[in-house]
Amino acid sequence: MLSSEKIKEVKEFAIKIRIETIKAIGNLGFGHIGGAMSIADTIAVLYDAVMKYDPKNPNWEDRDYLICSKGHAGPSIYSALALKGFFPIEELMTLNKPGTHLPSHCDRNLTTGIDMTTGSLGQGSSLAVGVALGNRCCGRKNTTYLILGDGEMQEGQVWEAVLYAAQQKLSNLIVFVDYNKKQLDGYTADINDLGDLKSKFEAFNWFAQEVDGHNVSEIYEAVENAKKQNEKPSAIILHTVKGKGCSFAENELYNHHMTVSRQQMEEALNVLLNELGRR
Amino acid sequence: MSAVLANMRVKEDKEMRNVYCETLMELSEENNKIVVLDADLMNSMGMTKYANKYPERTFNVGIQEANMVGIAAGLSATGLVPFAHSFGPFATRRCFDQLFLSCGYAKLNVRIVGSDPGVTAAYNGGTHMPFEDMGILRNIPNITILEPVDSVMLKDIIKQTSNMYGLFYIRLLRKNAVKIYEDSSTFEIGKGITLKDGRDVTIIATGIMVDDALKASDELEKTGISARVVNIFTLKPIDKELIIKCAKETGAIVTAENHSVINGLYSAVSEVIAESTLVPVEKVGVMDEFGEVGPLDYLKQRFKLTPESIVEKVKKVLKRKNS
Ligand SMILES: Cc1ncc(C[n+]2csc(CCOP(=O)(O)OP(=O)(O)O)c2C)c(N)n1
Ligand SMILES: [Mg+2]
Numbered sequence: 001m002l003s004s005e006k007i008k009e010v011k012e013f014a015i016k017i018r019i020e021t022i023k024a025i026g027n028l029g030f031g032h033i034g035g036a037m038s039i040a041d042t043i044a045v046l047y048d049a050v051m052k053y054d055p056k057n058p059n060w061e062d063r064d065y066l067i068c069s070k071g072h073a074g075p076s077i078y079s080a081l082a083l084k085g086f087f088p089i090e091e092l093m094t095l096n097k098p099g100t101h102l103p104s105h106c107d108r109n110l111t112t113g114i115d116m117t118t119g120s121l122g123q124g125s126s127l128a129v130g131v132a133l134g135n136r137c138c139g140r141k142n143t144t145y146l147i148l149g150d151g152e153m154q155e156g157q158v159w160e161a162v163l164y165a166a167q168q169k170l171s172n173l174i175v176f177v178d179y180n181k182k183q184l185d186g187y188t189a190d191i192n193d194l195g196d197l198k199s200k201f202e203a204f205n206w207f208a209q210e211v212d213g214h215n216v217s218e219i220y221e222a223v224e225n226a227k228k229q230n231e232k233p234s235a236i237i238l239h240t241v242k243g244k245g246c247s248f249a250e251n252e253l254y255n256h257h258m259t260v261s262r263q264q265m266e267e268a269l270n271v272l273l274n275e276l277g278r279r
Numbered sequence: 280m281s282a283v284l285a286n287m288r289v290k291e292d293k294e295m296r297n298v299y300c301e302t303l304m305e306l307s308e309e310n311n312k313i314v315v316l317d318a319d320l321m322n323s324m325g326m327t328k329y330a331n332k333y334p335e336r337t338f339n340v341g342i343q344e345a346n347m348v349g350i351a352a353g354l355s356a357t358g359l360v361p362f363a364h365s366f367g368p369f370a371t372r373r374c375f376d377q378l379f380l381s382c383g384y385a386k387l388n389v390r391i392v393g394s395d396p397g398v399t400a401a402y403n404g405g406t407h408m409p410f411e412d413m414g415i416l417r418n419i420p421n422i423t424i425l426e427p428v429d430s431v432m433l434k435d436i437i438k439q440t441s442n443m444y445g446l447f448y449i450r451l452l453r454k455n456a457v458k459i460y461e462d463s464s465t466f467e468i469g470k471g472i473t474l475k476d477g478r479d480v481t482i483i484a485t486g487i488m489v490d491d492a493l494k495a496s497d498e499l500e501k502t503g504i505s506a507r508v509v510n511i512f513t514l515k516p517i518d519k520e521l522i523i524k525c526a527k528e529t530g531a532i533v534t535a536e537n538h539s540v541i542n543g544l545y546s547a548v549s550e551v552i553a554e555s556t557l558v559p560v561e562k563v564g565v566m567d568e569f570g571e572v573g574p575l576d577y578l579k580q581r582f583k584l585t586p587e588s589i590v591e592k593v594k595k596v597l598k599r600k601n602s
Binding site: 030068122 | 317318319320321322323339340341342343344345346368369372373403405407422523571572573574581
């Protein structure tokens with residue numbers, strides 16, 4: 001269990017991730033705001049309380065790996081990486097600019113601390129199975145984390161990976177599904193419904209849990225439970241809100257990719273800075 | 280076919296996606312066999328209006344391109360006329376086997392629309408930037424590969440393909456094109472268009488490079504070089520006759536494409552030249568590289584897809600021609 005101080009710290013870290021991400025996207029004037037916000041609390045838990053890593057030695061072999069298969073959420077991971085010292089925080093302002101190391105979708109060759117290249121939805125799932133298998137083959141005692149979008153789970157490749165991970169009893173693989181109930185064109189339920197993901201994972205012989213994806217202690221507890229598994233890969237279904245915590249995005253139906261005005265950005269930042277101040 | 284170069288080559292008011300949507304709406308009024316598929320990029324493609332008017336023939340399958348293409352093939356087997364869209368890389372690379380076997384080999388009747396070609400994928404970056412889409416599809420026997428350059432051509436092509444049978448790939452700029460053709464223009468699939476005459480060299484261009492080719496030709500004219508400009512908008516089947524004619528009459532060719540030079544326009548033109556009239560061919564296109572993120576202007580410079588690089592290649596090819 002996380003101490004109450006630690007919970008406070010992780011929550012603050014999540015706010016900081018949102019602040020930096022909104023700044024980077026706002027500075028450019030547009031970007032994938034919705035999915036970056038919905039996953040921010042999980043990124044905060046991972047980088048502040050769960051994952052083993054060393055910013056000074058980002059390729060440390062025994063580190064935990066994170067594959068963000070919904071590669072368009074890169075900006076919130078970039079914020080976490082910068083805040084944790086993988087690269088200077090000013091670099092966040094180069095997001096998507098010519099010659100940047102921070103492209104709209106995660107790129108292992110460009111960004112220090114990014115473990116995998118993603119952007120074609122679905123592909124990160126197999127990559128994560130490969131990484132988890134490889135780490136096990138190498139006898140490493142680390143964990144591979146995978147983040148999937150809910151819309152992304154419509155890709156057949158995801159289910160191929162899910163099937164094989166169970167076959168391999170990949171208990172060193174923990175998958176987060178950002179179940180924000182929305183994809184680009186609207187609600188997943190109206191387009192191609194994912195339905196009850198927990199029972200789907202269970203049917204594929206996974207250990208599955210459902211949590212409030214904006215509650216950092218619930219997320220942390222779920223990871224702890226998952227780590228106790230030694231026969232099954234784990235899925236943590238995060239019930240989230242697309243655009244969460246970003247004033248101009250949270251209540252918009254179409255908040256996948258948005259243009260952001262200076263004023264919108266400042267309002268959103270004020271809300272978050274106030275929240276930080278109140279802590 | 281009577282295609283006439285526009286008097287004023289200006290950015291069009293309407294985006295290509297809106298023209299695509301409106302054309303399909305018009306056609307669907309008379310042709311109740313038309314069906315539209317997408318893989319969660321319906322909003323991006325500006326197709327909401329269509330989906331609202333024709334919900335019973337709109338299938339947004341979600342994020343699953345391979346499934347979409349297979350479903351399109353199946354729909355066509357029942358006599359329907361599918362148009363299936365995704366971003367270029369996902370509409371091609373991601374589902375090549377379905378395109379090859381379920382559509383091509385099975386001889387079914389499917390139109391695939393791949394949007395955001397080459398550098399126009401801009402801020403979506405390298406993962407979304409198809410320099411290879413036409414290249415991989417060119418390997419499918421009997422496929423027709425089209426790259427409409429402006430809304431006049433797009434409209435005509437959508438109309439024509441809706442009445443044709445086979446596998447079609449339509450490489451579609453989603454935003455505003457530069458107007459190249461007068462409104463009255465019509466086009467013949469498989470036939471290139473000579474946009475500007477010239478004696479010394481032929482610039483063969485496709486897609487967004489057509490405007491740049493015309494600019495380059497104007498630039499060259501100032502230095503006394505007479506460069507013909509041809510728009511090949513059907514990469515396959517390619518207009519052999521016209522290419523050979525240009526080779527014979529001008530003795531040198533430069534190709535210009537917003538695509539990899541491997542297996543794109545340069546390759547297709549070179550194949551024709553290799554078996555007919557040997558003349559020097561130079562190329563402007565992406566030189567076996569991956570894409571990257573950034574604004575369109577930057578990317579055009581970065582990958583040397585500019586009028587200046589066409590001018591440079593023309594000078595190079597003329598040296599070869601005259602040596
Ligand atoms: C294979 C593939 N198809 C389509 C896209 C375009 N695209 C990018 S994000 C997105 C929607 C993603 O929805 P979801 O997975 O639910 O992510 P989130 O809601 O967390 O943003 C789409 C269709 C893509 N990147 N890759
Ligand atoms: Mg989603």
